[in-house]
Amino acid sequence: MALENKLGLTSSAELAREEERISKKKALELFESGKLDKFEVGTFSALKAIHKYLFDEIYDFAGKLRTVNLAKGNFRFAPLIYLEAALENIDKMPQSTFDEIVEKYVEMNIAHPFREGNGRSTRIWLDCIFKKELGKVVDWSRIDKENYLLAMERSPIKDIEIKHLLKNALTDDINSRAVYMKGIDHSYYYEGYAAFKTEEL
DSSP states (O other): OOOOOOTTTOOHHHHHHHHHHHHHHHHHHHHHSGGGGGGGTTHHHHHHHHHHHHHHTOOOOTTTTOEEEEETEOOOOOOOHHHHHHHHHHHSSOOOSHHHHHHHHHHHHHOSSSOOOOOHHHHHHHHHHHHHHHSSSGGGGGGGHHHHHHHHHHHHTOOHHHHHHHHHHHESSSHHHHHHHHOOOOTSSSSSSTTTTEOOO
């Protein structure tokens, strides 16, 4: 079953295709309009604004906290009862060094604040922090998909792998549209409906 959506689509595969097309178009607008540079870098309010911009044409929940508990494989993301407190703590985390930025990114992934579209939104959010603090962004085309997904899966316990992957993919080509767009390539970093288990409240 497809997630409830504004497009009236009932096929998961069709929704995934449309979602990718629309969110990429919106991500490009966000980049080219300069709106991205106006958000308060490294805050949840910035991530919320990015998510809303990318997915507002598709979902009613764009930019809104999820109302279900989410798990992927054996890993449970932050339970709803702790979600707001977790996001407040993430806002307070430092972000002045490479290690601090990646640690903040890992915590935001554990929070997984939205029902869908966390990966794409959070990768843009991460690049905004790198750009502001270090004058660099991630060239996602230099990161193998499987290695990335495994490293992110293990990152709550040990973040050395994701730090290694991201550090080796940093570039100072911060104004490249092509580099930016790689981070939201949905087919490359597939977030997948079937992979998620949810508990309705």
